[in-house]
Amino acid sequence: MNFNFDQTLDHRYDHSYRWAQPEGRDDIIGMGTADMDYECASAIRDAVEHVARENTYNYRMKTDLYYENLIRFYKDWFNTEIRKEWLFNIPGTLAAIRMLFGAFSHAGDYIITQSPYFDVFHMMITESGRRMLLNPMKLVNGRYELDFEDFEEKIRKYHPSIFLLINPQNPTGRVFTTEELNRLVAICAENQVLIISDEVHGFVTFDGHNHIPILALSEKAREISFLVVSFSKGYNLMSLPHALTMCANPILQARWLQYAFPFDFQYATNSFALAAVTAATSREGQYWLTAVNQYLKTNRDLLCDRLENSGLPIHPVKPEGSFVLWADCREMDTDLDHIDSIFMDQAGIALNNGLDHGPDGRGFIRINFALTRKNLEIAADRIDRISIS
Numbered sequence: 001m002n003f004n005f006d007q008t009l010d011h012r013y014d015h016s017y018r019w020a021q022p023e024g025r026d027d028i029i030g031m032g033t034a035d036m037d038y039e040c041a042s043a044i045r046d047a048v049e050h051v052a053r054e055n056t057y058n059y060r061m062k063t064d065l066y067y068e069n070l071i072r073f074y075k076d077w078f079n080t081e082i083r084k085e086w087l088f089n090i091p092g093t094l095a096a097i098r099m100l101f102g103a104f105s106h107a108g109d110y111i112i113t114q115s116p117y118f119d120v121f122h123m124m125i126t127e128s129g130r131r132m133l134l135n136p137m138k139l140v141n142g143r144y145e146l147d148f149e150d151f152e153e154k155i156r157k158y159h160p161s162i163f164l165l166i167n168p169q170n171p172t173g174r175v176f177t178t179e180e181l182n183r184l185v186a187i188c189a190e191n192q193v194l195i196i197s198d199e200v201h202g203f204v205t206f207d208g209h210n211h212i213p214i215l216a217l218s219e220k221a222r223e224i225s226f227l228v229v230s231f232s233k234g235y236n237l238m239s240l241p242h243a244l245t246m247c248a249n250p251i252l253q254a255r256w257l258q259y260a261f262p263f264d265f266q267y268a269t270n271s272f273a274l275a276a277v278t279a280a281t282s283r284e285g286q287y288w289l290t291a292v293n294q295y296l297k298t299n300r301d302l303l304c305d306r307l308e309n310s311g312l313p314i315h316p317v318k319p320e321g322s323f324v325l326w327a328d329c330r331e332m333d334t335d336l337d338h339i340d341s342i343f344m345d346q347a348g349i350a351l352n353n354g355l356d357h358g359p360d361g362r363g364f365i366r367i368n369f370a371l372t373r374k375n376l377e378i379a380a381d382r383i384d385r386i387s388i389s
């Protein structure tokens with residue numbers, strides 16, 4: 001099957017959030033927000049077209065095929081058994097996580113997560129009256145490592161009710177190993193900490209760094225965890241509302257459903273989203289996912305190589321998963337608090353300032369490489385021309 005990831009819409013003019021052009025400019029390359037520039041799988045287009053042709057948006061049940069494909073996808077792609085009764089739909093993963101905070105913690109509670117973190121989580125935790133507890137990761141020889149001692153010490157001292165695990169981790173691109181996950185789970189189980197595992201980035205991984213869903217890990221992990229996922233990152237379905245929570249512990253699941261039902265999201269994952277996800281999780285959809293993983297791997301290697309050889313002291317942290325690259329620019333002789341400005345001002349590239357990802361992100365950038373190869377090369381050429389004197 002052939003897929004053409006080199007072809008793209010001109011996203012400057014299609015209301016793309018990432019490609020939005022500042023007043024008076026039309027030359028900015030969008031490399032911030034984590035979505036892709038690629039056209040979706042044709043199976044998704046066909047499924048959505050079918051819904052549009054019917055042109056009837058009555059209340060609908062989820063089809064058997066939706067569940068069959070989902071369950072088979074998890075088996076094929078992640079070698080993981082999931083069951084229909086573990087699943088619940090919420091329009092978005094962030095809403096699901098915020099609601100899980102509501103169901104399983106109280107105002108004033110601590111929620112622990114690794115740092116640097118995805119910027120939105122800070123707002124979600126603090127604005128819901130919870131307190132964010134950071135477990136900074138350590139950058140060792142260009143790769144982030146978990147600090148288990150700090151994790152355990154903070155859990156024993158502050159008794160957080162929830163551990164928000166992001167795996168693969170955004171922004172660092174780490175894909176946690178079985179051994180790492182087992183250690184995290186053991187500490188949480190021993191200290192009665194619920195795990196919310198956000199796995200939205202798990203569909204794109206490189207070099208044999210396989211993503212391990214928390215529910216595949218162990219009986220202990222299944223007892224204390226919620227998995228939260230959407231197909232948005234893997235299949236570029238960001239503007240179709242569809243997220244899933246999965247919980248294998250019937251007691252936790254009952255408490256969660258009791259909390260979530262009154263929000264009445266029954267039809268919020270609408271007919272288009274359901275059709276798209278049913279197609280994404282089909283065998284045909286999986287071929288597309290395999291192909292996009294290959295394309296992204298070449299993009300990742302190209303960008304790492306070009307940054308390393310740009311003549312600037314930029315050290316990319318090669319991501320093991322996802323399509324955002326975290327790069328260390330701390331040696332650049334510039335205003336590190338506004339590190340993104342130099343890329344915007346001198347290269348016309350809009351990317352994310354690491355500082356948005358917490359204090360441990362100061363002097364870093366996050367750069368999305370899910371662009372066409374041609375646009376990625378243009379961006380790399382422009383970075384080559386940056387001068388700091």
Ligand SMILES: Cc1ncc(COP(=O)(O)O)c(C=O)c1O
Binds near residue numbers: 230
């Ligand atoms: C770690 C993480 N979780 C959740 C989300 C939101 O995902 P969705 O739009 O699929 O709900 C993002 C988006 O960037 C993310 O990086």
